[in-house]
Amino acid sequence: MQLVGQAIKHKVFGKGIVTGRDNNVLTVDFSAGEKRFLFPDSFSSFLSLQDGGLQNEIQALLQEKHAKQHAKQQEIAKEKARRDYLRSLKIVPNSQAVFNLKKEEIAKAFADWSVCTGYYLSGYSKGKPRTLDRLAPNSICVLTHCKNGMIEQDRRIIGAFMVPEDFLGSECEDGIIQAHEIYRMKLAPKDELLFWPYLQETPPTKAWGSVAFRYLSNITAAKILFDMKEAVRGTGEQEHAEQFYEHFCKINKLNLSF
Template sequence: MQLIGQPIKHVTFGKGVVTDWNGNVITVCFSAGEKKFIYPDAFSNFLILKNADAQKKIQHLLDVREEERETELKEFQEQQEKKHMLENLKLSPQSQAVFHIDPEQHEAVFSSWTVSTGCYLSGYSKGEPRIPERLQPNSMCLLTERPRGCSETERRIVGAFMVEDDFIGTCCTDGTIQAHPAHRIQLPPERQPLFWPYVAKEPEKQRWGKTAFKYMSNRTGEKILFDCKESALTADEKSRVERFYRYYCKLNRLPSRIDPEAPLPANG
């Protein structure tokens, strides 16, 4: 669009002609002399081009910029609201979930990064999706498997993920939980720790049952994640688990065993 030479009008200085335009500043010659204005902001309140088509294009640019500002403001407000919500979240000491994954489900779970809460096995809601009422943005879903042909004592931790940071368990009526886009880990077979020693030492108490998931304490979750970090071999594995661990401890208001002043590891 060519602006230089275009007739223009200012609400105070009257009629003039555009004599220069460098993309950010527009210069207009009035009878009172040359004046410089911020482009296109000045067209919001002060300047009007005589050329209707050119004025229309500038107005469109102003409208787009206003939409962008409103979007940025909305995103900032949402971030502040989310931060306030996380900082003031009422925590339950048992707000972590441990899921049973069948070996044939393994690939699907880790490709979609979703798990199902299963269904209620009895009562008024029998057959309906089980609602994970205790789960909130501070919650982790620990993924476990019992290898084929092995006893329940051999149940292993194969991965974990945080729920999304706007997840509210009571609203999860379809029973599907989506993983947080960043805080998720899949453990390689050679570094999959046994699950039961973290929650039940006696073999007679190491029973799963028929439910898709069980609740677990926040402190037990911290122990598991810390051990996963300690057993990580590659820099990439350690980076991902340490970030997960710090995020988990922050949201659950648990003391971190990693120096809080230490810089976060770089992404792998």
């Protein structure tokens, strides 16, 4: 936009001529002397061009700038609301989930970074997706698999992810849980962990059953994440795993020492 040489008017200094423009600073020569103004901000209240076409272009720039500022303010407000919500989140002691992935489900789970809660097998809700009422933004989904030919005691933890920060299990009607964009992790086969030792506080019978998921305590889930980060120590995944673990403990208000 060529503004140098254009006739301009100021509410106080009267008529003038634009003599220079350096990025967002406009220089104008008035009878009272040379003045500098922010561009295009000053056109919202003090300045106006004699050329109507250029004036309209500047108004369009102002509208675009104001729209960007408004969008940025909304993002800041949204982020503040998100942080306030997480700080006030009521923590339920057993609000974590562990999933049984069948062989044919593993590739899709890690490609889409999502899991299915399965379906009710009987009762009024038979055939409908199972709900996870306990899951909230503080929850993780631990992913496990028992390979064909292996005994149930050899079930392995193959990955884990946090749920999104706006997730509420009671509102998950389709039974699909998407992973958090950042806090998610897939273990290499050499780093996979045995699952059942983490449930030593439960009866010793190691049987999964027909359900797609079961609940875990927050402390048990934290121990799993701790061991996952230890398993990848010294690899390129170490820093990410440590951030994952620290985020989980912070959001669940846990101060642990394993």
